Amino acid sequence: QVQLQESGPGLVKPSETLSLTCTVSGDSISTFYWSWLRQPPGRGLEWIGYVYYTGSTNYNSSLKSRVTLSVDTSKNHFSLKLNSVTAADTAVYYCARAKSGRSYVPFDVWGPGTMVIVSS
Amino acid sequence: QSALTQPASVSGSPGQSITISCTGTSSDVGGYNFVSWYQQHPGKAPKVMIYDVSDRPSGVSDRFSGSKSGYTASLTISGLQAEDEADYYCSSYTSVIPHVVFGGGTKLTVL
Numbered sequence: 001q002v003q004l005q006e007s008g009p010g011l012v013k014p015s016e017t018l019s020l021t022c023t024v025s026g027d028s029i030s031t032f033y034w035s036w037l038r039q040p041p042g043r044g045l046e047w048i049g050y051v052y053y054t055g056s057t058n059y060n061s062s063l064k065s066r067v068t069l070s071v072d073t074s075k076n077h078f079s080l081k082l083n084s085v086t087a088a089d090t091a092v093y094y095c096a097r098a099k100s101g102r103s104y105v106p107f108d109v110w111g112p113g114t115m116v117i118v119s120s
Numbered sequence: 121q122s123a124l125t126q127p128a129s130v131s132g133s134p135g136q137s138i139t140i141s142c143t144g145t146s147s148d149v150g151g152y153n154f155v156s157w158y159q160q161h162p163g164k165a166p167k168v169m170i171y172d173v174s175d176r177p178s179g180v181s182d183r184f185s186g187s188k189s190g191y192t193a194s195l196t197i198s199g200l201q202a203e204d205e206a207d208y209y210c211s212s213y214t215s216v217i218p219h220v221v222f223g224g225g226t227k228l229t230v231l
Contacts, residue, residue: 035220045158045166045209047220060218094165104213104220106156106171113165 002027004111018082022095033098038091123221131229137198142210150191154213205230
């Protein structure tokens with residue numbers, strides 16, 4: 001049974017770079033599309049982007065200039081970098097897998113989420 | 121402002137049925153059968169309950185069903201149970217960037 005686990009700092013200073021990693025266990029990272037999503041406190045979900053195991057990426061245009069997604073198949077994990085963060089980037093960040101054969105919806109496996117606070 | 125429109129809250133008594141609507145446009149809900157519904161309990165990650173409008177993943181109760189008419193998709197929960205109390209989000213593929221849109225979420229209260 002595949003499981004995802006996000007990891008990274010829970011506190012990031014304004015203007016710095018938020019970096020998170022999602023480790024995939026129970027299955028290979030290959031052949032699936034892997035996404036990052038986020039949820040500000042008390043608000044709804046926002047898709048950030050996806051990375052394919054080949055390294056191909058696609059981003060939400062609202063964040064595209066600040067986001068970089070990457071994958072490391074040797075470590076079976078993928079990563080998110082979001083630069084120039086502000087308080088508006090404070091959120092729970094989730095990694096998720098798109099269902100087999102899909103690049104976008106539905107997301108059938110999710111990590112538990114990690115809270116990232118942007119504050120000095 | 122979310123791309124898809126959901127009611128902020130719905131409620132029902134145990135054993136009753138409720139329906140949550142999700143309204144979009146021709147670029148998303150109305151144009152594709154790629155609507156998903158997610159259940160989210162407080163402090164937990166979302167869980168897909170319905171995908172492709174009306175398909176249920178293995179392990180999801182058949183009390184959950186989905187449908188679509190025009191630009192509006194619906195999630196129906198029959199035989200309400202206390203554990204159904206949660207936030208529900210609809211999502212759809214969209215032909216315009218960012219290609220994935222969500223509704224603002226609906227809080228279901230089981231009275």
